[in-house]
Amino acid sequence: MTEHSPKSPSRPWYREAWAWMVLAPLILVVIASAIFVSIAVRFADDTVSDTYYKDSRMYHFSEEQDRRAEELGLAGLLKFRSAEQLVTLELNGDLADYPQQLLLTLSHPVEADLDRHVLLEAVGPGRYQGSLPEELEYRWYLRLMPETDPERHLDAEWRLKGEINFELGDAVPLNPSR
Numbered sequence: 001m002t003e004h005s006p007k008s009p010s011r012p013w014y015r016e017a018w019a020w021m022v023l024a025p026l027i028l029v030v031i032a033s034a035i036f037v038s039i040a041v042r043f044a045d046d047t048v049s050d051t052y053y054k055d056s057r058m059y060h061f062s063e064e065q066d067r068r069a070e071e072l073g074l075a076g077l078l079k080f081r082s083a084e085q086l087v088t089l090e091l092n093g094d095l096a097d098y099p100q101q102l103l104l105t106l107s108h109p110v111e112a113d114l115d116r117h118v119l120l121e122a123v124g125p126g127r128y129q130g131s132l133p134e135e136l137e138y139r140w141y142l143r144l145m146p147e148t149d150p151e152r153h154l155d156a157e158w159r160l161k162g163e164i165n166f167e168l169g170d171a172v173p174l175n176p177s178r
Contacts, residue, residue: 065145065156065157065158065159066158066159066161066176066177067176068157068158069093069158069159069160069176070176072093072094072095072158073092073093073094074091074092074093074094074095074158074160074176075091075092075093075160075173075174075175076089076090076091076092076144076160076173076174076175077089077090077171077172077173077174078104078142078144078162078164078171078172078173078174079170079171080132080136080164080166080170080171081170082132082135082136082137082166082170083135085131085132085133085134085135086129086130086131086132087104087118087120087129087130087131087132088127088128088129089102089104089120089127089128089129089144089174090126090127091126091127091128092126093126098122098125098126099122099146100121100122101119101120101121101122101146101148102119102120102128102144102145102146102148103117103118103119103120103144103145103146103147103148103149104117104118104119104120104130104142104143104144105117105118105142105143105144105145106118106136106140106141106142107140107141107142107143108140108141109139109140109141116132116133116136118130118131118132118133119148120144136166137166137167138165138166138167139163139164139165139166140163140164140166141161141162141163142161142162142163142164142172142174143159143160143161144159144160144161144162144174145157145158145159145160146158158176159176160174160175160176161174161175161176161177162174162175
């Protein structure tokens with residue numbers, strides 16, 4: 001005759017210690033992965049907005065617009081009047097016809113969300129004026145071009161560049177950068 005041992009009532013799997021020892025690390029990895037993915041998406045690096053192009057596996061910087069501005073002898077003096085939220089430009093060079101409008105791009109060194117575009121209107125030969133969206137402070141990278149659509153900045157015939165720190169002054173020369 002066989003003797004039967006009294007059977008203890010079976011517990012659900014989630015009340016077993018071995019189940020939690022197997023599942024706990026897996027659950028922690030899933031939670032940590034979700035946190036890291038959300039951080040990576042939320043704080044992604046900003047893209048570079050300049051004339052770089054990809055050739056095979058290499059990236060190259062195009063100086064064509066800068067070279068053209070240099071050939072035309074272009075240079076400018078940009079003056080900001082923050083209190084009036086006004087910017088003026090004196091543009092010099094060998095242009096046959098000065099454009100009626102120019103696009104000034106103010107790029108924040110860290111946050112692409114703070115980048116601004118200012119349309120400068122001609123007020124005289126080689127003189128331009130535009131309105132600032134708000135009072136600016138700290139440091140900004142400046143890019144001036146005859147293309148008025150910011151998305152088509154690669155199509156511009158020429159460009160001038162500069163950098164301003166509003167803590168040090170409110171005027172900056174713009175030159176072809178090479």
